[in-house]
Amino acid sequence: MAITETEALVLRSYNLAEADKIVVCLTRNSGLVRAVAKGSRRIKNRFGAALEPFTLLNITYYQKENQELASMRQAEIVRSHFNLFRDPDVLTGLAYIGDLVVEFSPPHQTNDKLFRMVSACLEAIAECPEELQLILRYFEVWILRLEGFLPDLRRCADCNHSLTEEGGILLSRELGFLCRQCAQGKGEVLSRRAYSRLCATQVLSPQFFVQESRGLSTAIQGELAELMHRMIGRVLERRPRVQLAFPSGRV
Ligand SMILES: [Zn+2]
Numbered sequence: 001m002a003i004t005e006t007e008a009l010v011l012r013s014y015n016l017a018e019a020d021k022i023v024v025c026l027t028r029n030s031g032l033v034r035a036v037a038k039g040s041r042r043i044k045n046r047f048g049a050a051l052e053p054f055t056l057l058n059i060t061y062y063q064k065e066n067q068e069l070a071s072m073r074q075a076e077i078v079r080s081h082f083n084l085f086r087d088p089d090v091l092t093g094l095a096y097i098g099d100l101v102v103e104f105s106p107p108h109q110t111n112d113k114l115f116r117m118v119s120a121c122l123e124a125i126a127e128c129p130e131e132l133q134l135i136l137r138y139f140e141v142w143i144l145r146l147e148g149f150l151p152d153l154r155r156c157a158d159c160n161h162s163l164t165e166e167g168g169i170l171l172s173r174e175l176g177f178l179c180r181q182c183a184q185g186k187g188e189v190l191s192r193r194a195y196s197r198l199c200a201t202q203v204l205s206p207q208f209f210v211q212e213s214r215g216l217s218t219a220i221q222g223e224l225a226e227l228m229h230r231m232i233g234r235v236l237e238r239r240p241r242v243q244l245a246f247p248s249g250r251v
Pocket of ligand 1 (some may be wrong): 156157158159160161178179180181182183
């Protein structure tokens with residue numbers, strides 16, 4: 001039986017039997033971990049409020065070989081985000097993040113970059129909940145990239161030449177980025193502004209991305225949201241479980 005101590009973000013939890021919960025966490029050391037927190041539904045329990053979604057914890061858990069469920073031994077709150085739960089849009093956004101992390105990351109696969117990216121997005125939402133949509137776009141681009149599904153943003157998917165905003169960027173049917181020559185009059189045009197925001201996610205933290213993207217028109221926000229939605233739908237082969245309202249107000 002292996003004991004692990006690690007930082008962890010609670011993504012979701014559900015009830016198990018009368019007194020227990022199963023907690024799904026993204027951990028820094030071991031990726032996605034599902035653990036039983038025994039007795040956590042009793043009024044007096046050693047976990048207190050630690051198992052609420054999107055709480056950053058230090059946890060200790062046991063993992064038996066060949067068993068999917070670990071056993072949570074201790075959980076200590078490092079940072080809680082209860083204040084965010086008042087806003088229903090933020091709550092939906094957080095559930096969406098949790099859902100995609102669970103969908104995209106295989107269990108027990110260490111991915112420190114993913115852990116840092118999700119934590120950074122959470123901090124950014126805590127700082128500017130009013131910019132939730134921009135932070136969700138940032139999260140979507142990065143989860144695609146970290147799991148290997150983001151098409152090359154800088155090079156044409158066909159001829160491999162560098163793409164430039166000035167030259168025009170088009171989307172192939174497979175949602176790759178094409179130069180104007182390779183698109184040969186076909187393909188959907190990606191606006192310059194949307195393309196430059198996509199590229200900006202690659203070099204900025206979520207906070208700076210939000211700062212630089214403030215005032216982005218609803219049309220461009222909608223364009224980005226729709227593109228990300230399609231890319232994610234392509235990978236999952238279905239619509240995400242948690243449905244977000246688009247910036248244009250469309251669902
Ligand atoms: Zn090309």
